[in-house]
Amino acid sequence: MKPELKKLLILNAPYLLFVYLFDKIGQSVRLSPGADLSGKVLSLADGFSAAFATPLPSFAPMDLLIGIAGAVLIRLMVYFKGKNAKKYRKGIEYGSARWGNTEDIKPYTDPVFQNNVLLTQTERLTMNSRPKQPKYARNKNILV
Known part of the structure; x- marks a missing residue:
């Protein structure tokens, strides 16, 4: 079988x-x-x-x-x-988190440096209101 x-x-x-x-x-x-x-x-x-x-x-x-x-x-x-079940992280304690790295923030940045808002020395956020993949669109309201 x-x-x-x-x-x-x-x-x-x-x-x-x-x-x-x-x-x-x-x-x-x-x-x-x-x-x-x-x-x-x-x-x-x-x-x-x-x-x-x-x-x-x-x-x-x-x-x-x-x-x-x-x-x-x-x-x-x-x-x-x-x-409709909630997405649980199996084998990981509830509320646990990890620090992000450059690969995690990469989808949210624009390849052209001038089209980004500088958040920290290593993190940027694109100012494009319609990124190529809609799931990476974020609210651009930032208090600096």
Whole structure:
């Protein structure tokens, strides 16, 4: 088995449990007695006992659709939670810092010396309001 495929299977295998769980929830709603939504909600406990009487998943198309949709919803929630996570520096104590060097300030300077504001003997800041890379644009309000 290819390593990429193996990694993909290992990372997504837990979502099969969610497919099973949501499939059983869909089956319990389908099996609960009642003609309308209020009747089904009131007797949902009977539907759960009927659905979980057998450990096998339901293969009714609507139950499978509910199971897959629920697992996809959980996967999207995990994905967005990971994308919005704070950027922590692993293995480094919170609040720790290091002194910068010339390589750190280089993206913020202009190659032409006259187009920079001299901050210290070694640090300069470009006066160009639109640098080549927008992520290096900084506020130019400086008190000297």
